Amino acid sequence: MIRDDQDYMLWDTGLPAGLLGAKLDPNAVLAPTLAKDIPTQLAEIGVKPEQITRLGISHNHFDHVGRQSHFRRQRC
Structure with a gap:
């Protein structure tokens, strides 16, 4: 994830949630x-999807x- 002030960009979104466990x-x-999905990992660092x-x-x-x-999304 890249942060610029309050703007967040996520680089790649990982494996599908269906692979959890x-x-x-x-x-x-x-x-x-997959042990943790991206939304869970973001929550651990205090960022909401x-x-x-x-x-x-x-x-x-x-x-x-x-x-x-x-x-x-917005195109980058």
């Missing part, structure tokens, strides 16, 4: 799991855009 599959090529006014997405892979619909 997902079990690891030792036989899978990819077995992503509605305070994020801008998103920066590095690239369009599931592990970078998983929660983008959760945020109100």
Whole structure:
């Protein structure tokens, strides 16, 4: 997250919330799991999702855009 005065920009939005607590599959090529989602992590530092006014997405892979619909956005 980048802060400029009261303007917050989030860089990438992480894994989809559906992966919260997902079990690891030792036989899978990819077995992503998530202990905390982005809104929870933001809350831990005192930032509400509605305070994020801008998103920066590095690239369009599931592990970078998983929660983008959760945020109100402006193009950066």
